[in-house]
Amino acid sequence: MKMAKKSSVFMLCAAVSLSLAACGPKESSSAKSSSKGSELVVWEDKEKSIGIKDAVAAFEKEHDVKVKIVEKPYAKQIEDLRMDGPAGTGPDVLTMPGDQIGTAVTEGLLKELHVKKDVQSLYTDASIQSQMVDQKLYGLPKAVETTVLFYNKDLISEKELPKTLEEWYDYSKKTADGSKFGFLALFYLIYYAESVMSGYGGYIFGKDKDGSYNPSDIGINNEGAVKGAALIQKFYKDGLFPAGIIGEQGINVLESLFTEGKAAAIISGPWNVEAFSKAGINYGITKLPKLEKGKNMSSFIGVKSYNVSAFSKNAELAQELAVFLANEKNSKTRYEETKEVPAVKSLANDPAIMKSEAARAVTEQSRFSEPTPNIPEMNEIWTPADSALQTVATGKADPKQALDQAAETAKGQIKAKHSGK
Secondary structure, eight states, rough: OOOOOOOOOOOOOOOOOOGGGGGOOOOOOOHHHHHOOOEEEEEEEEGGGGGGGHHHHHHHHTTTOOEEEOOOOGGHHHHHHHHHHHHHOOOOEEEEEGGGGHHHHTOOOOOOOOOOOOHTTOOHHHHHTTTTTTTEEEEEEEEOOOOEEEEOOOOOOOOGSSBHHHHHHHHHHHHOOOOOOOEOOTTSSHHHHHHHHHHEEEEEEOOOTTTEEEEEEEESSHHHHHHHHHHHHHHTTTTOOOOOGSTTTTTHHHHHHHHOEEEEEEEGGGHHHHHHHTOOOOEEEEOOOBBBTTOOOOOOOEEEEEBTTOOOOOOHHHHHHHHHHHHHHHHHHHHHHHOOOBBBBGGOHHHHHHHHHHHHHHHHHHHHHHOOOOOOOGGTTTTHHHHHHHHHHHTOOHHHHHHHHHHHHHHHHHHHHHHOO
């Protein structure tokens, strides 16, 4: 599953981590000898194991251990861990979306990581924040992604690109004719709509002084969020977005319109780079537009991480492996093989990475973005918010009415399911 198609959707950038020598608990010679003959299991994402093959071989040689790599869809690994962990057939190290961290910690599925601050400081602030629960660290970021703007160079040149969402509205008014469109986005989903709503002052959860999310402070229906939703509604009401991009097939319709040359620009993510290239589209990629007062559209940053299973029999060694896989050198190698943007600060301006237009766009957009909230209460936001935005998109409710209802529903579900924490 793609980070940005919501973890439930979800998902953007920068850079990942240090070398083995700087890892958490200092390794003594006795620790090395005790690891001899051990076997670790790593669950890696589908078709991504090539990115860590060399790093795993080096770790095996250094520690005289065997590391088995098993590929599984990364967004589904927690589901498998719930069964395989207690059965003793699970991984030592797994990979998962950052917004699943809080739920996994609450369920006791992950080990807290004890790594030094200088290791943590290697990563972008947003990516490392995604791995924190109650000020404790439960993973190391290996890749980031966020939504960006794809545009068809055969329909609109880089110089012609509107700079703001309002200008894209005007451009679409001139070009949309029912079969061809200007700008398109899946704004009936909170994963995408939050880019607009937060630009006007909306938010999912407020934060306490220590930076942790406050689930009792929900901002999806505040004045700014409602203003953003009203702008979103204009695109649908005025026929600038086709009805087909609302509902279960919305994502497929939007992508098809772009690959068929019927949309000048869409909001999507780096997960579509390969597909659009294979489709032969002459496309460009850039950050999301600004809003009317000059503030850039935000987006959710999706973070993939390496995490240690709470069921690991070799948790200390598993932590060392996670740190090693996520260090700067191995992160760069992983990027070269998988093209997933690393989360290590020092790699943000690396020429090998920045020559990629997609990586540059993700990096720039990440400056304006926030991690998808990783607390369990986020699970109670997705459905009510999406339902509200769908009624906004179809004109069945005004933005304030719809978002007020969504906020009340989310608050009720949070109280019913999470008040006993």
